[in-house]
Amino acid sequence: MSKKGRVFSGARPTGRQHLGNYLGAIRNYVALQDEYDCIYCVVDLHALTTLSDTDKLREWTYEMVLDWLAAGIDPERGTIVFVQSHVPQVVELHLLFSMVTPLGWLTRLPTFKEKVRQQPDNVNYGLVGYPVLMAADITLYKASVVPVGVDQAPHLEFTREIVRRFNHYFGEVLIEPQAKHTEFPKVLGIDGQQKMSKSLNNHIEIAASPEEIQERVMQMVTDPARRYRSDPGHPEVCNVFTLHGFFSPEQVAQIEVDCRSAAIGCVECKRLFARNLADYFAPFRERRAQLASRPNIVWDVLAEGARRASVIASETIAEVKAAVGLP
Numbered sequence: 577m578s579k580k581g582r583v584f585s586g587a588r589p590t591g592r593q594h595l596g597n598y599l600g601a602i603r604n605y606v607a608l609q610d611e612y613d614c615i616y617c618v619v620d621l622h623a624l625t626t627l628s629d630t631d632k633l634r635e636w637t638y639e640m641v642l643d644w645l646a647a648g649i650d651p652e653r654g655t656i657v658f659v660q661s662h663v664p665q666v667v668e669l670h671l672l673f674s675m676v677t678p679l680g681w682l683t684r685l686p687t688f689k690e691k692v693r694q695q696p697d698n699v700n701y702g703l704v705g706y707p708v709l710m711a712a713d714i715t716l717y718k719a720s721v722v723p724v725g726v727d728q729a730p731h732l733e734f735t736r737e738i739v740r741r742f743n744h745y746f747g748e749v750l751i752e753p754q755a756k757h758t759e760f761p762k763v764l765g766i767d768g769q770q771k772m773s774k775s776l777n778n779h780i781e782i783a784a785s786p787e788e789i790q791e792r793v794m795q796m797v798t799d800p801a802r803r804y805r806s807d808p809g810h811p812e813v814c815n816v817f818t819l820h821g822f823f824s825p826e827q828v829a830q831i832e833v834d835c836r837s838a839a840i841g842c843v844e845c846k847r848l849f850a851r852n853l854a855d856y857f858a859p860f861r862e863r864r865a866q867l868a869s870r871p872n873i874v875w876d877v878l879a880e881g882a883r884r885a886s887v888i889a890s891e892t893i894a895e896v897k898a899a900v901g902l903p
């Protein structure tokens with residue numbers, strides 16, 4: 577079957593992935609392979625803008641890519657998986673883009689202002705140029721489609737503006753990528769309050785053992801108004817219930833009824849969820865263990881990915897330089 581185009585998506589190296597990463601990105605990455613040629617990039621250079629834990633980049637890249645491969649991202653199907661810094665042409669394109677990007681565009685971006693608030697002691701040049709590097713990532717690989725959630729659409733629009741500006745100055749050289757609107761559910765952590773995140777330690781890893789899953793799930797905050805087993809519950813405010821929707825699709829309707837009538841208690845409900853979650857990821861854990869027994873597999877996949885990505889990148893850079901007029 578011929579594919580509809582080329583997808584590019586990047587993710588910062590964050591180590592072992594959690595349910596939020598899985599529901600928000602990984603399962604989409606896997607599904608997109610059916611219809612598109614996919615390029616998935618570990619954006620390690622982007623991770624440097626915060627300059628924290630840089631000594632973990634190697635380990636976190638390995639663990640994240642191991643999760644990706646075990647979840648079904650498959651280079652055998654033509655998917656390119658690679659590390660951003662392994663293809664240095666991206667830095668060249670970033671520099672060329674920086675010449676056509678007005679500084680005011682960058683400093684006005686809400687994401688930049690937010691970063692300045694978050695790390696006032698380290699407002700580095702990389703932070704300002706972050707969206708320019710992102711534009712270089714996407715266009716260097718001639719991606720026609722980028723999966724985005726509703727709240728990320730402005731980021732892609734920024735890339736499109738840079739491409740339009742570049743093409744306006746130098747001719748129709750670069751592809752203006754289109755957004756593929758994708759549902760990225762906001763997954764709350766076990767605290768039931770904040771978005772699931774490793775840094776907040778409110779996460780559940782997809783590679784966790786059934787025992788670890790059970791331990792984390794039993795800590796999950798449920799309906800705060802349900803103080804006694806006999807109190808009727810409000811599943812609409814309970815994060816366990818929301819997650820049942822993803823991992824217990826056949827039981828969720830009954831859980832809702834039983835929760836509202838207090839026919840089921842939270843402990844029992846969580847045990848059921850932990851069991852379903854452990855079962856759901858059982859084939860994943862098995863594949864992950866098989867892959868991990870071949871210690872070079874991740875680095876081999878990334879080396880081959882970088883080799884294939886370089887072919888596209890070199891072509892783009894040659895076209896861009898010729899268009900700009902560099903001798």
Ligand code: SF4
Binds near residue numbers: 809811814831841843
């Ligand atoms: S019974 Fe389940 S859905 Fe209802 S409040 Fe407790 S954990 Fe949440």
